[in-house]
Amino acid sequence: MSQYLISHWGWYPPLVYTLMAMLAASLVLLVIAGGSVVFIWMERKVAGRIQDRLGPTRVGGKFGWLQTIADGIKLLSKEDLRPEGADAMLFRIAPYVAFCASYGSFIALPFATGWVGLDINVAVFFVVAVLGLEVFGVILAGYASASKWSLFGAMREAAQVISYEVPLGLCIVIPVMIAGTMDLTKIGNLQSGWFTNWYLFHDPFTFITFFVYYTCALASVNRAPFDLAEAESELVAGFHTEYSGLRWSFFFMAEYGSMFLVSALGSILFLGGWNGPVPVAAWIFGEHASQLSGFAFVLANVLGLMAFILKAVLGVTVMMWIRWTLPRLRIDQVITTCWKYCTPIAAVMFVGVISWQLMGLPNGGDVLPHHEQGSRRLPGSLRERPFETGDALPSANSVGFESEHGEQERGQVDG
Template identity: 40%
Template sequence: MSIWLFLLFSILKVAVVTAIFLGGVAYTVLLERKVVGRIQNRWGPSRVGPFGLWQPMVDGLKLFLKEDFIPAGVYRPLYLTAPLIALGCSLLSIAVVPFGSQDITVHGVKVFELADLNIGLLVLLGVTSMSIYGIALAGWSSNNKYSLLGSLRSSAQMISYELALGLSLVGVVLRTGSFSLADIVKAQSAHGALSWNILGGGQIIAFLIYITAAYAETNRAPFDLPEAETELVAGYHTEYSSMKFAMFFMAEYGNMITVSCVATLLFFGGWNSPFGHLFPEPQNIVIQALLALFWFIIKVFFFLFLYIWVRGTLPRFRYDQLMGFGWRYLLPIAMLNIVGTSLVLSALMANS
């Protein structure tokens, strides 16, 4: 395969995945508005297009056309760079996420993954942890006390819950023996749902720690203290308007999608069917690809729906409760889960 053909396929994959990812961000916002509306006995958006389906396009156009107002006292270089860092990290993290079977290739190029890395999980954790710089710089450079308090809260919150989130994944890595996301999915493919890490892998405690820490990492309810409207106006993005505000908004929902993808890959078998080999695998490669995509999208949609359901159900934590919960409960339980998983795997190896 020539280098030019490889570059062409790579650019095409990047363009398609970016377009789908940004479309998913837009319609996740619509899904949240509709579901929260139903929870609160409202309709949600319903007038722009059939069932309100064109509402995200109208909202995006409105933000694009609004006046880009920059307050007088801000530190412009960092003020302008902060939303780019936040959105850039959100977009970059999806590059290492495989979302379909790795056996489907075109001229040797894997169709359903942008970057095939054997340390994909480490790269993903590193990139997502960098997004805190966008929030911290936005709060400091805005020259606003509410923005600064929101960014300080977010920094402390992300550092605290990053530890528990990372440790919750150690059990999955121990069981699989690899940092490759594709290898982790392959290890869960033998017996359907019984092979998934949350069930057959015995990582249900790790999953609960991961999903709780992920809510805090993405500043979502009930851990949305950095942008608590009743206390901090809008938190770190108080002084942002137009597309710069939209970039923070897109970064938040993009991180939600990434978290849902990672939960699907690590704990719910990725693109594998929950029925395993009970049904014969289709011989047509196109049907195989579409079926794998179907299962992956359904699982990601479930996690996004859970995000929204939690927001519409649970009240916000106090800040001392938030920090105490992370350090006193999540972190020790994550460590105990590592010890327990190590003992079980050692016993199984000794018996074999």
């Protein structure tokens, strides 16, 4: 489209590219904003049902589905207050920083094979990295508000998020290690076929890892019982105590964006991403979606997209369920949970998965036959051949890249 505008209409190229980038960016923005509208509505409904009441019922008909929009309009029309002692510039910009971090990580999140904003081959890493930047928005908001409650919230958030990145990273490394790639699209496609191919069922260690991951993800996006940065019974509203109107809603959008993101990431890493529990697309089209083309590819991808969104939304729902059930931990208990429980467990799981792989024990994918003779059967480390020429590989093998399928792969390399 850019090329068309330049060559046929003779537009000034930098302008065209800027416009195109802005167009794409606003599309993602709409997805996130729309997503958080749905999630906030969902949260109210879920909370209502959990608490034996109905939740919103009036605005927009029977299910109150316009309630969030109405609230959004109310928020838009609210006065944008700024405390007198606040650092004006930082106070204004902090919500956007938090939002941009949550928003930026969506760039690398694939929704189905090939349907991704930017196909980075270190996507897992990128998503976690950008999501981690959300902490700056919170810290700045807390500092700039010139309120002690906000400062408390900010300091808690900083301590908590930094701590939880360690076990979160360890948990993420495990599926990455099994897959042998950091490319989320590839990790997703490697789990195609029956649900036993999901890394959740890869071996007992990954099964536990998933729950550790979920706990850490919960903590890193500040959801109950780890929502200490905004603990309303202690810190009034924590870091966003002084915010009102639209700026406040940006924090909210960031929160719901991150919630979706971590559960989407979890579903790609452990729950097979866009692959359903049964290989439906493969039955219909005879091939896995990643190998299809044209209309069949789109159709299979739409199926996959639905499965993916379903899983991610399920993850978000469980987060809501947890929030409305459990009391809040204390900050020292949160940090203890991180360093005394999550980190050691994740480390043990890491070693466990390595041993499982090295010993060549059967994994989940062996229980039900894999549909395609695709890449899953290849050993992780050698799947992407690091060098085009085979001469470097003997040394690679000599440093311990052995696996059950090493023979086969080496044969290919030699040939």
